[in-house]
Amino acid sequence: MEKETLLEAKDINKYFRKPVLFHVLKDICLEVQRGEFVAVMGKSGCGKSTLLYILSTMDTDYDGELFFAGEKLTGKSSFELSKVRSANIGFVFQFHYLLSEFTVLENVMLPAKKLGQKTYAEIEAAAMAKLKMLHIDHLAGKKAYRISGGEKQRVAIARALINDPLILMGDEPTGNLDSYNSENVFQIFKQLKEEQGLSLLVVTHDNDFAKRTDRVIYMEDGRILKQTPP
Amino acid sequence: MSSWKVVLGIAKTHLISKMKSTVTATLGVTFGIGAYITLVSFMTGLNTMLDDLILNQTPHVHLYNEVAPSQQQPAYLYRDFENAITIVHSVKPKQNQQKIHNALPIISYLKNNPEVKGATPQLRAQIFYLSGAQDLGGNLLGVDIMEEERLSNIQDYIVEGSPRDLKNNVNGVILGAGLVKKMSLQLGNRIQVRSTNGSTIPLKIVGVYQSGIAEIDDVQSYANLSTVQNLLGEAKNYITDINIKLHDLKDAPQFARRLEHQFSVKAVDINEANAQFETGTTIRNMITYSVSVTLLIVAGFGIYNILNMLIYEKMKDIAILKATGFSGTDVLMIFMSQALIIGGLGGILGVLIGFGLSTVIDNIAFETEALPTITTFPINYNPLFYLIGISFAMISTAIAGFLPSQKAKRMDPVTIIRGT
Ligand SMILES: Nc1ncnc2c1ncn2[C@@H]1O[C@H](COP(=O)(O)OP(=O)(O)O)[C@@H](O)[C@H]1O
Numbered sequence: 093m094e095k096e097t098l099l100e101a102k103d104i105n106k107y108f109r110k111p112v113l114f115h116v117l118k119d120i121c122l123e124v125q126r127g128e129f130v131a132v133m134g135k136s137g138c139g140k141s142t143l144l145y146i147l148s149t150m151d152t153d154y155d156g157e158l159f160f161a162g163e164k165l166t167g168k169s170s171f172e173l174s175k176v177r178s179a180n181i182g183f184v185f186q187f188h189y190l191l192s193e194f195t196v197l198e199n200v201m202l203p204a205k206k207l208g209q210k211t212y213a214e215i216e217a218a219a220m221a222k223l224k225m226l227h228i229d230h231l232a233g234k235k236a237y238r239i240s241g242g243e244k245q246r247v248a249i250a251r252a253l254i255n256d257p258l259i260l261m262g263d264e265p266t267g268n269l270d271s272y273n274s275e276n277v278f279q280i281f282k283q284l285k286e287e288q289g290l291s292l293l294v295v296t297h298d299n300d301f302a303k304r305t306d307r308v309i310y311m312e313d314g315r316i317l318k319q320t321p322p
Numbered sequence: 323m324s325s326w327k328v329v330l331g332i333a334k335t336h337l338i339s340k341m342k343s344t345v346t347a348t349l350g351v352t353f354g355i356g357a358y359i360t361l362v363s364f365m366t367g368l369n370t371m372l373d374d375l376i377l378n379q380t381p382h383v384h385l386y387n388e389v390a391p392s393q394q395q396p397a398y399l400y401r402d403f404e405n406a407i408t409i410v411h412s413v414k415p416k417q418n419q420q421k422i423h424n425a426l427p428i429i430s431y432l433k434n435n436p437e438v439k440g441a442t443p444q445l446r447a448q449i450f451y452l453s454g455a456q457d458l459g460g461n462l463l464g465v466d467i468m469e470e471e472r473l474s475n476i477q478d479y480i481v482e483g484s485p486r487d488l489k490n491n492v493n494g495v496i497l498g499a500g501l502v503k504k505m506s507l508q509l510g511n512r513i514q515v516r517s518t519n520g521s522t523i524p525l526k527i528v529g530v531y532q533s534g535i536a537e538i539d540d541v542q543s544y545a546n547l548s549t550v551q552n553l554l555g556e557a558k559n560y561i562t563d564i565n566i567k568l569h570d571l572k573d574a575p576q577f578a579r580r581l582e583h584q585f586s587v588k589a590v591d592i593n594e595a596n597a598q599f600e601t602g603t604t605i606r607n608m609i610t611y612s613v614s615v616t617l618l619i620v621a622g623f624g625i626y627n628i629l630n631m632l633i634y635e636k637m638k639d640i641a642i643l644k645a646t647g648f649s650g651t652d653v654l655m656i657f658m659s660q661a662l663i664i665g666g667l668g669g670i671l672g673v674l675i676g677f678g679l680s681t682v683i684d685n686i687a688f689e690t691e692a693l694p695t696i697t698t699f700p701i702n703y704n705p706l707f708y709l710i711g712i713s714f715a716m717i718s719t720a721i722a723g724f725l726p727s728q729k730a731k732r733m734d735p736v737t738i739i740r741g742t
């Protein structure tokens with residue numbers, strides 16, 4: 093496949109000012125190609141989540157520049173960034189946040205309703221398809237607070253995929269899954285990358301998972317230590 | 323799918339899932355608006371009743387001849403004393419007649435004036451009611467009773483008989499209620515009346531008048547104008563008072579001044595006659611408005627608190643919505659529409675409750691001597707109050723909801739998500 097940069101970060105630096113000044117990300121430069129499956133590894137507290145919030149446009153308090161599909165995102169208004177997120181970026185949080193009073197199906201459908209490009213029936217069908225793919229279609233009508241942690245994590249993945257984004261970012265998306273479901277999620281990611289050219293940027297502690305991706309980025313103390321293959 | 327539907331759908335789910343807070347907030351608005359409607363309907367009903375009491379009994383302009391000393395004493399006019407200091411001791415009122423000079427032309431002038439709704443002649447006579455050995459002093463008012471009925475609410479105070487009975491009975495009299503009691507008379511009886519010049523006529527009692535003010539009811543009676551003129555032995559143009567009702571009450575002072583100039587009579591307008599009336603009305607209105615505004619503000623604070631709480635509870639939801647592509651404005655809309663739904667529902671319920679309570683008050687018996695026509699508490703069913711109630715519910719919830727919603731709009735999703 094032809095190389096085409098989707099996501100590019102140039103010299104990202106971030107500081108936390110409270111409780112004390114803390115330089116959490118140091119000179120981060122990285123690129124993610126279209127259709128590339130990238131894993132991020134590193135010890136707890138090295139800044140992986142912080143980096144992902146910046147790359148997903150949710151955190152705008154950083155130095156450096158961020159480009160998405162050739163477009164500079166740094167400096168854009170929060171309204172414009174929310175549009176970019178809505179259409180192009182799927183995100184799975186470390187703690188699988190769902191709207192607890194909504195049903196599983198409603199949770200998955202909401203981002204598509206917001207995007208507003210399909211009819212209700214189309215969105216519903218697409219949401220059911222994603223749930224089925226993750227083996228949780230039987231939970232569709234349940235309220236989100238009534239399902240287990242592993243199930244919530246898969247609902248969050250379905251929700252991240254509902255708008256067919258260009259890139260999926262996951263902060264330990266398989267952290268709560270047993271090996272069977274973890275393997276299923278990995279296969280789905282791989283399949284989406286191959287069939288739809290989805291880019292993936294996934295934080296993981298699972299060596300077995302990371303080994304089978306296209307590239308692994310190792311972080312330590314807010315820096316990129318090495319990338320394999322470089 | 324339209325973005326509005328999505329926003330409203332989320333707002334609805336939030337409201338339903340937090341039913342207790344929603345109901346509390348809605349009831350807060352309901353009671354505020356309900357109490358406002360009830361209070362304002364009742365207070366303005368009372369105010370209108372009290373105003374009418376005065377307005378209907380007092381002519382807008384009252385013309386009569388004042389008993390007063392001459393401004394220009396004859397000595398001032400004497401040329402020889404022009405440069406001297408003139409001192410007149412013991413000035414007395416000049417000899418003057420009670421009747422209004424040229425009363426009939428004045429009345430016909432007034433009746434043709436477009437500003438005037440009506441002008442009625444009156445003849446006020448000092449008389450004695452003869453009852454056995456006792457002579458009771460009093461007033462007999464000669465009136466054009468059908469015009470009085472049209473221009474004032476005299477019929478409300480005629481507790482027995484009617485204005486028409488007097489009209490049809492040349493020698494009839496509508497007697498004050500106090501007199502009827504004192505002299506143990508009843509409808510259809512005859513009573514002798516003697517004027518100060520000694521002539522006496524018998525009058526038939528065709529009605530009883532009760533103003534509720536004992537000082538009036540004990541002395542005053544009404545008869546036909548011509549009857550009183552006959553009693554006094556005076557001509558058809560002998561009239562002591564002219565009462566004028568204008569189309570617009572506000573013109574009264576100016577109109578009175580003009581008449582004084584034009585006809586050289588004393589003209590008293592309603593504001594001079596009831597200076598305390600305006601003050602009383604203003605103060606009552608001030609109380610009504612300050613109490614209702616307080617009620618509405620209290621309701622507004624309730625909404626503010628509950629929305630603030632709701633948004634605090636929904637911080638995680640806000641973060642997720644923003645992370646999954648909802649803009650700050652979408653989030654603002656979600657919470658604003660919750661506020662407006664609470665305001666709308668609470669407002670509508672409040673208006674219904676206000677109407678219900680008003681109806682209840684309207685049916686509570688309220689009887690007073692002073693107001694023979696009033697049987698229940700007065701209520702002013704002005705649609706404007708209901709409109710204000712609903713609008714205020716919406717506006718106050720919008721304002722109360724705006725600050726917390728604005729907070730939700732600005733809230734940084736990362737701070738919330740990282741917080742765990
Ligand atoms: N809001 C914050 N204020 C100050 N320090 C923070 C804040 N959030 C995270 N940190 C610190 O930043 C570092 C990186 O955190 P994080 O990105 O969550 O690490 P990881 O996801 O790699 O475990 C940690 O040392 C953490 O304590």
Ligand SMILES: [Mg+2]
Binds near residue numbers: 141
């Ligand atoms: Mg982390």
